[in-house]
Amino acid sequence: MARDNGSPKIHQLDSTRWSVTYVLVVVALCITFYILGAWQNTTPPALDPTSNLATNAGCDCPCLRPGGSSSTAAALDFDAHHESSLNETPATIDKFPPCDLNFSEYTPCHDRTRGRRFERAMLVYRERHCPGNDELIRCLVPAPPKYKTPFKWPQSRDYAWYDNIPHKELSIEKAVQNWIQVDGDRFRFPGGGTMFPRGADAYIDDINALISLTDGTIRTAIDTGCGVASWGAYLLRRDIVTMSFAPRDTHEAQVQFALERGVPAMIGVMATQRLPYPARAFDMAHCSRCLIPWHAFDGLYLTEVDRVLRPGGFWILSGPPIHWKKYYQGWERTQEDLKNEQDSIEEVAKRLCWKKYIEKEDLAIWQKPFNHIECIESRRMYETTPQICKNDNADAGWYKKMEACITPLPEVGGPDEVAGGVLEKWPERAFAVPPRISRGTIPGVDSRKFEEDNAMWKERVTHYKRIILPLPKGRYRNVMDMNANLGGFAAALVKYPVWVMNVVPASSNRDTLGVIYERGFIGTYQDWCEAFSTYPRTYDLIHADGVFSIYQDRCDITYILLEMDRMLRPEGTVIIRDTVEVLTKVQAITDGMRWNNQIIDHESGPFNPEKILVAVKTYWTADPSTQQQKALLDIPPHLSFGDDLDGHELTLELPLLRDRQACMAEMPLPHLLPDLVLRPKVLLVPEALIQQPLPSSLPHDDDAAAVLGDGSLARLGTAEALGEGRLDVLRRRRGAAKEPPGRGTRRRRCDPGG
Template structure:
């Protein structure tokens, strides 16, 4: 209480008759406490609020009265504190925005940065037309909501979703007809059924993975993150989950249409992508294994450009698995309808390139071959001239991968002195890897991030996720399978929700001061780089829950916030949920935008309580 207020209280206490002194003192103290609480809540981060001051009503104390886990009603539902609704607690000085309309029906499967109409503007050589080509904001992209396909239904919960999906949700008969003979997918009534077959999975994907486990240590926890290039409908990645292995399945939008959408509809991690002229949007040393099953990529073409990219994203000691042509060509070429000499030369070229990269061939059985990347490059550097190895990349950061062109050079590894050591440090096996200190932190390779920060973040996100559960009771019950963290940081949120039957796409915005995606991968998690002024490389209705921590503050001076909200709406499944975490000023603005999309949302306190400026916008579109 200020000196002036204290002096005034003392004077009034002396002047008034004694029976009234105690009442007045209590009343004055209450008013002073309310004013102090209000000012503390608004100015605690030294920034003025955009919310106008409220005219206090009788009994009012703090204007930021919100729904709270402690205010649960007798029926177990979260209640509101009695004096204000969320709307009254956080008034805005502008009238409500008009509702945003739905786009025309032909936008049902709209992918802004992978639009087949825009693809025609780019050369087909090197598959450049299949890469990301986002609309120019100056062209005023349509500001409308992507509509549902007719007959859309809520997807099956995991793990039932791995084997079947509603045809109405991904109504692409072309893929099911084209791949029916290969046993990829078939239509049974209202269902799409995924038996786990495929071009290279003649005996089923389960058999295929079992055979792979005889050549690669899938069961030990050494392999946790896998990159599957040309993934089809991602049955391979889906069945690696039985081994507690997380696969980033990547495929372009091609003649088979929505392969990635099929994968995500089934609850399997996937995103649109292609090996063309730009690096894949992942840091170096990300994956324990890379896989290609009959993906028809010219691995030795363009001076080995594509295999050099695989080398960049493979961790030291990681595995590359190639199945299908030209592997085991002596026994298979007739069935492929290929000429003997042609496939023989193709495999010889792959073997030669792998040797020049210092990869060691581990095995070749049936139609599957396995190579292993060296744990460091000391031995390779000594023999590089003899092997005629590609030069080492000197001009670019190996982790730089957002619209960064590939180059025909070997990405360097962290330096070391001892031949027996692993460049960048050893990773512990899964599941200990999740909470072990990542080697990048041990090496202090990221400025301003320490081991202490990492441990603090883990504890902090465990507390935050526990707080989230009070508002999204379905989080631990398996309703949300596909989750996106729009600003993943060190992966603390994903680690905290890993106790649930979910997977998380950890996104590290390219606008971040620190590139932490390498740490995310070293924890045994997956993710990608992203600029949220653009659209994500996925189909509509592919995520059940979106988490946005500080994203809107990061981008409010870079692009229109409504474009980010519309992208979230495009990605989010009907009935899905979102958690927006930000400063109250920003949250109020975002609430206006979500109201224009008819989202069911409310502003609540974070776990820091009513006097902290950071608030949450909880979106639960299952509430009607």
């Protein structure tokens, strides 16, 4: 019985041994695969410097190196580790051709020709006017033929390559004011300005003697009519970031110069629409002879400054009419005129409830109240205008008309309380919970989610550093975040030598741009179905988180990618985060854009459905030899004024004229006429001179064809400009052409090279 009872025990023991062995083998395999997976996840693929992601060996290539691997053969492992049947990449790639060279400075929504269709009153023609669907271009905007990688910051603050922005006009027009100088093959920015002949640094020191610029209280500033943004450039060393803006055509390429220097700037104008920024955004606003009529239109423009100025913020004014008793003769205005203008500005500021903080020599400073308790009371008692706006979305800044009413501040509990909440000083402000979040005004976001967002972006930027090694090393300066959300990406880069243009889509369900400004960063509203208000080649790094998921059903994402290419500098980098399905569509387009790109895994590992597309724009420039030379085009003799062109191309492209405008501006218009004659039949006048009075020596017969940009010589016929550097030709009547008068009175010949 004992033997029989023991037999089952032996059989049971063998079975148990096999089970334990099986379990141990499975566990060992799991551990092995886990370790391998973890190792793979901690060594993300990186671009190899030997790869073809940068085609110009002479440029500072933003190549990415493999982390912890000596093998270059396996470095480019950008394949997403997933299986999907949604690969929609076409069998043939649609290659985008380069645009003509005359598009090298194309700004779609600030095109001069399109602007002329709109009224000039209140500068409406200088506002955003974007092309319609039938006007969109499907080509790649080229860089100038000798384009070079810009200087690194901080050297870029003082220097820029002439070949990158081949315009000498500003250096001559503003030579006395010391804005910009030509120094061999480069521009030099001495830091001068119209109202700071001793330099921007000394001018800022004068301001600092009146209000503190160094204690962290003032972090965000706005400069209206910025010139080449020297004020903003020199404020950066005081940890103040400035949103500088100026119109497209006040001075040649001034905003382009600012961005080439690595200084934040946008194309913009104070006209009829609100500025594209939220309410209570800036600690300080500045105007140094910005030529904005602050006293006009019932103080409308100063009312808009009040909207974007933070409670307790400062408005600084220098130039006319401030200190008019000293400068009135140089300004060529009467004392009475200047005094009346300053009195009007003082009155507008008083009606806005501002207080005159100080006026000393060339500077006048006003301060916005910390709350509206007294302001509201004064309206009740005296019916003072402007009134407080009612039912107004104070933050709305995208295609919204300015209003002649005061934007209301958040309610407070007492006269000493700051409306909207007190902000931390910089740099603590960057990571402190913004008042808009702590007060519960951002739906779905509280303090805990804000902290989680900061932690997430810190992890993501750490992942980016492993992929893009030049990121923390000064290779990138101008950075754009196309969907900034709470500004976490910019905050994670705060220690790097970069600045970030934080963009919040205008149609976003959650308006977070005010939060971004409360963190001490800058940004703007934007609809990515339209072009951005900047010049080509103005950003080194563009980051797009979920942008294409937002817009794929609203407009053709091809044009969003072409706009990104326009804004991106040669050898600049793009980071696009989105679902794998969306990135597949995006990659199918970018493969035809002269970008080298690959899709890599999410920082959390290969099983996350969100992926990252990293791309580098290759170096290429326009080929000037392929451009048609039309400057000596003859006019068909049978055409007369009013005749249908009937397919005849009479457009002149005048690259030579651009270089001649600078020295032409020094001479009276009558003496320029002979120099501008390319043919007896055609008289050319540069756009820079169209505002001058009509000279008596201008030929008035039908045989002379004058070219002007704005129709001011309409009595000679009709002329319509076709864009920067392109002018239409007035048609001549039948008969022999006559020589324009004054051909023998030439005073000088402008050299095309300067």
